[in-house]
Amino acid sequence: MKDFAQLITTIDQTTKTSLKTKALAEYFTRAPDDDKLWTIALFSGRRPKRAVNTTQLREWAAERAGLPLWLLEESYPIVGDLAETIALILPKAEGSSDRSLTHWINFLRALSQAPQEDRKPQILAAWDELDDTERFLFNKLITGGWRIGVSQKLMTRALAEATGQDEASLAHRLMGGWTPDDVSYHNLIEAEDKAADLSRPYPFYLAYQLADGPDPLGDPGDWQAEWKWDGIRGQLILRMGEHHVWSRGEELMTDRFPELARARDFLPDGTVLDGEIVAWDGTQPLPFNTLQKRIGRKTVPKKLLTEAPVILLAYDLLEADGKDLRDTPLRDRRAALKKLIDPLPADAPLRVSEAIDFADWEALAQTRATARDRRAEGLMLKRLDSPYLAGRKKGDWWKWKLDPLTIDAVMIYAQQGHGRRANLFTDFTFAVWDGDALVPFTKAYSGLTDAEFGKITAWVRKNTQQRFGPVRQVTPHHVFEIAFEGIQESPRHKSGVALRFPRMSRWRHDKPLAEANTLDDLKAILSAYG
Amino acid sequence: MRDPVLTFTDRGIYCPAGDFFIDPWRPVDRALITHGHADHARSGHARYLATHAAGPVMRHRLGEIVIEGADYGETLRLGDAIVSFHPAGHIPGSAQIRVEVGGEVWVVSGDYKLLDDGLSEPFEPVRCHTFISECTFGLPVFKWTAQEVVARDLNDWWRGCVAEGRTAILGAYSLGKAQRLMRMLDAEIGPILTHGAVEGTNRVLRDQGLSLPDTVPVTPETKIKDHPGALVLAPPAALGSAWARRFGPASTGFASGWMRLRGVRRRRAADRGFVISDHADWPGLLQAITDTGAENVYVTHGYTDIFARWLNDRGWNAKVLPTEFGGDEDEAEAAA
Numbered sequence: 044m045k046d047f048a049q050l051i052t053t054i055d056q057t058t059k060t061s062l063k064t065k066a067l068a069e070y071f072t073r074a075p076d077d078d079k080l081w082t083i084a085l086f087s088g089r090r091p092k093r094a095v096n097t098t099q100l101r102e103w104a105a106e107r108a109g110l111p112l113w114l115l116e117e118s119y120p121i122v123g124d125l126a127e128t129i130a131l132i133l134p135k136a137e138g139s140s141d142r143s144l145t146h147w148i149n150f151l152r153a154l155s156q157a158p159q160e161d162r163k164p165q166i167l168a169a170w171d172e173l174d175d176t177e178r179f180l181f182n183k184l185i186t187g188g189w190r191i192g193v194s195q196k197l198m199t200r201a202l203a204e205a206t207g208q209d210e211a212s213l214a215h216r217l218m219g220g221w222t223p224d225d226v227s228y229h230n231l232i233e234a235e236d237k238a239a240d241l242s243r244p245y246p247f248y249l250a251y252q253l254a255d256g257p258d259p260l261g262d263p264g265d266w267q268a269e270w271k272w273d274g275i276r277g278q279l280i281l282r283m284g285e286h287h288v289w290s291r292g293e294e295l296m297t298d299r300f301p302e303l304a305r306a307r308d309f310l311p312d313g314t315v316l317d318g319e320i321v322a323w324d325g326t327q328p329l330p331f332n333t334l335q336k337r338i339g340r341k342t343v344p345k346k347l348l349t350e351a352p353v354i355l356l357a358y359d360l361l362e363a364d365g366k367d368l369r370d371t372p373l374r375d376r377r378a379a380l381k382k383l384i385d386p387l388p389a390d391a392p393l394r395v396s397e398a399i400d401f402a403d404w405e406a407l408a409q410t411r412a413t414a415r416d417r418r419a420e421g422l423m424l425k426r427l428d429s430p431y432l433a434g435r436k437k438g439d440w441w442k443w444k445l446d447p448l449t450i451d452a453v454m455i456y457a458q459q460g461h462g463r464r465a466n467l468f469t470d471f472t473f474a475v476w477d478g479d480a481l482v483p484f485t486k487a488y489s490g491l492t493d494a495e496f497g498k499i500t501a502w503v504r505k506n507t508q509q510r511f512g513p514v515r516q517v518t519p520h521h522v523f524e525i526a527f528e529g530i531q532e533s534p535r536h537k538s539g540v541a542l543r544f545p546r547m548s549r550w551r552h553d554k555p556l557a558e559a560n561t562l563d564d565l566k567a568i569l570s571a572y573g
Numbered sequence: 574m575r576d577p578v579l580t581f582t583d584r585g586i587y588c589p590a591g592d593f594f595i596d597p598w599r600p601v602d603r604a605l606i607t608h609g610h611a612d613h614a615r616s617g618h619a620r621y622l623a624t625h626a627a628g629p630v631m632r633h634r635l636g637e638i639v640i641e642g643a644d645y646g647e648t649l650r651l652g653d654a655i656v657s658f659h660p661a662g663h664i665p666g667s668a669q670i671r672v673e674v675g676g677e678v679w680v681v682s683g684d685y686k687l688l689d690d691g692l693s694e695p696f697e698p699v700r701c702h703t704f705i706s707e708c709t710f711g712l713p714v715f716k717w718t719a720q721e722v723v724a725r726d727l728n729d730w731w732r733g734c735v736a737e738g739r740t741a742i743l744g745a746y747s748l749g750k751a752q753r754l755m756r757m758l759d760a761e762i763g764p765i766l767t768h769g770a771v772e773g774t775n776r777v778l779r780d781q782g783l784s785l786p787d788t789v790p791v792t793p794e795t796k797i798k799d800h801p802g803a804l805v806l807a808p809p810a811a812l813g814s815a816w817a818r819r820f821g822p823a824s825t826g827f828a829s830g831w832m833r834l835r836g837v838r839r840r841r842a843a844d845r846g847f848v849i850s851d852h853a854d855w856p857g858l859l860q861a862i863t864d865t866g867a868e869n870v871y872v873t874h875g876y877t878d879i880f881a882r883w884l885n886d887r888g889w890n891a892k893v894l895p896t897e898f899g900g901d902e903d904e905a906e907a908a909a
């Protein structure tokens with residue numbers, strides 16, 4: 044694993060994407076095939092079956108380090124990563140070894156078949172022949188969650204550099220439901236693509252936010268506008284008599300949305316649609332929190348299927364009659380999409396997400412302002428002659444989201460962050476005025492710069508009134524503008540509301556404490572947009 | 574009942590028997606100072622008392638102050654208290670302060686480390702009944718690597734920079750850490766350039782007889798091409814600033830105990846993180862506390878709740894000492 048550890052160390056030691064790519068490409072040139080395959084698997088979110096659970100891992104590590112378990116548990120949120128915490132608290136290894144990445148993966152896979160009582164001594168023995176970085180990686184193989192600054196995109200680029208293949212076609216090869224058990228490096232990366240997994244989606248085309256409005260886009264006649272729905276972006280794939288539903292995060296969601304199985308009754312084989320999965324009341328989307336009940340459920344109880352039925356609002360047609368249409372202009376893909384879906388009966392779980400007629404940008408801006416009433420997040424603007432590209436690209440597609448809702452709130456509790464921000468206060472609870480009292484209504488973690496987090500950290504240390512475990516109650520003093528994307532009623536919260544995507548958008552140094560917003564203000568936003 | 578040897582006030586640690594404060598954070602009449610870092614030696618006190626070795630740096634940073642000096646181990650009588658200063662190993666001149674009243678002994682550690690860095694007066698354990706200990710790195714994940722190993726990594730990195738034609742820019746706190754690093758660097762590799770804040774401290778320490786390698790102060794006229802193979806030592810805040818741009822293509826390194834954590838390393842966005850600290854690591858804290866023989870321990874700086882709970886588990890009578898400290902040097906490094 045020394046080679047792999049060296050790779051990770053090199054990647055960790057640079058902030059430059061080009062250097063990370065270079066290090067990874069070099070690794071892909073020299074590592075043995077099975078290590079390469081596993082590296083690709085790990086960086087695309089696949090990992091070996093869990094051999095031991097993390098509870099056991101914590102207990103064994105604490106015991107080996109001669110520490111009470113609670114001390115490991117307290118250290119973990121500060122370090123931010125269990126695998127790293129364990130690697131750091133263990134005593135220095137007695138021995139060393141240089142076995143391959145694949146060796147350790149196979150070791151863990153064998154361990155998952157071994158009798159329970161054999162597992163602990165084997166893990167302890169492994170820890171004792173690995174240095175700090177190797178141990179961290181070994182633990183990572185068990186716990187999963189490889190956040191090491193290598194996105195799948197970066198890995199794909201490195202692989203393209205190392206193999207001389209086209210990046211987009213490699214991205215396509217890496218999608219789908221493969222595991223290192225059912226494919227070899229050769230078959231996955233080098234062999235001809237005809238055996239490609241039929242469930243594979245196309246890489247999603249993602250848009251950037253339009254920073255300064257649409258004027259720079261030129262002639263409105265060249266553009267198509269649609270609503271940007273607030274659901275789950277997905278691809279519906281119909282091939283060889285089967286259907287597959289993929290999320291943008293490349294998660295297979297077929298079983299979560301059984302309604303979409305009926306698409307097979309209406310559409311021919313060899314069809315791939317890009318669209319938004321939304322909860323649907325028959326004429327328009329239901330609020331996002333209705334759909335939220337469906338997210339995270341692998342199987343769906345009947346009751347939920349009737350309360351929160353979903354459909355796919357189709358944006359685009361990527362494949363028809365088994366033919367890849369991505370290079371066809373949007374104008375023509377759109378026409379084909381409408382021809383395919385518009386005639387379907389009302390009980391089909393499919394609709395075209397309609398394009399919006401508009402005469403000029405100003406008229407469109409007025410339409411955009413009504414997005415919240417439509418339960419949309421804003422608009423999408425797509426150039427009519429654009430192909431369907433892969434990944435986030437500037438130029439042809441733009442999202443033009445609504446400005447977030449905002450409220451000025453008072454910071455009342457603070458908690459230390461973890462990982463990158465272990466030694467800073469980053470997690471805050473905010474309150475609004477209700478008469479003379481401050482009522483907490485949301486937490487927020489993000490939105491400040493590191494320098495601002497540094498400043499507020501120093502301030503929190505000096506202005507702690509009381510501690511509740513890791514939470515500090517601070518003197519009400521600082522007012523922050525909290526931005527959020529949506530609001531809904533919530534009996535679970537003291538304030539009666541819950542926010543969607545709250546974050547600190549501005550530190551209102553200019554605002555006296557007394558001028559923060561009130562609970563009534565919050566309720567007014569709720570009745571307008573909830 | 575008589576007063577405790579030391580009490581905790583809103584101005585800092587106070588000794589009623591001797592009528593003095595230790596490292597107070599608001600102006601007082603008489604302040605005993607453990608060392609010259611900004612969170613310990615603040616301005617505005619009427620009279621200061623510190624080790625002779627700490628005095629020059631304090632004057633350099635605080636300007637004209639009324640300061641008395643003491644030798645390490647010298648016994649002073651202040652009111653009814655007997656006071657002495659003992660090496661803390663943290664930075665040159667740093668001390669633990671021992672206070673004895675009526676036979677009861679308390680020690681305030683200030684900042685300390687057990688490892689002999691070759692520059693600071695090495696840490697000496699002092700027996701006491703009550704020990705007030707810092708615990709900036711009071712978590713079992715903080716364990717330091719031997720200084721020789723870090724020195725090797727540091728010099729390897731510098732050599733690598735020279736080979737690639739990059740300037741090595743190393744960020745480190747300008748009092749203590751910077752000078753320690755200078756002595757770890759291999760002068761054969763190239764010249765050491767210094768930021769004004771680092772060079773100011775260098776001058777003071779050289780004047781008081783410390784031996785430091787030769788350095789070249791960076792001035793507005795400095796051209797990097799006149800100093801091929803250079804390593805630049807600068808305070809953390811200077812990294813990534815306009816000041817650092819004059820050095821052309823560069824690799825940035827950063828030296829702090831926080832670099833032990835991968836997350837912090839990545840947030841610093843430096844090319845290299847070197848785990849090197851002037852504070853005690855987890856085993857060091859435990860050893861220091863054990864060696865004092867103290868039954869009572871007050872902990873301050875850092876993960877105090879966790880550390881106090883652990884000490885209590887192990888049979889000490891430990892409490893968290895509430896302090897109002899703004900930006901300990903290592904915290905400032907990580908937050909900057």
Ligand SMILES: [Zn+2]
Nearest residue numbers: 610663684902
């Ligand atoms: Zn200090």
Ligand SMILES: [Zn+2]
Nearest residue numbers: 612684901902
């Ligand atoms: Zn300090």
